[in-house]
Amino acid sequence: MHLWRTRELCWIVRRRELRRELGRKVGEAFNSMSTLVGPSEEGMGRINNASRAKAVSTALDFAEVSHQFQSPTP
Structure with a gap:
């Protein structure tokens, strides 16, 4: 039980x-x-399309590395 807690922490x-x-x-x-992911409203404090593409790519990389959106394996 302690090993699990250590790994989880x-x-x-x-x-x-x-x-x-x-x-x-x-x-x-x-x-x-x-x-x-919303529509671009450049000049209104929103990110442009190039920045959005980079942000989405980075978020997907994070999800993959962190296993945040992986279904548990049986």
Whole structure:
């Protein structure tokens, strides 16, 4: 039981580090899904299409590395 807790705590710390890295790479879009994938309104505090593509790619990389959206294997 203690081994599981140790592993889980290590993974929690690792995910936190990954989320911070994602936030640094994505910027303001990190806190707003509509900003990340919504229509571009350049000049109105929104990210442009090139930045959006990079942000989405970075978010998908994060999801893959962190296993956030993986279904449990039987």
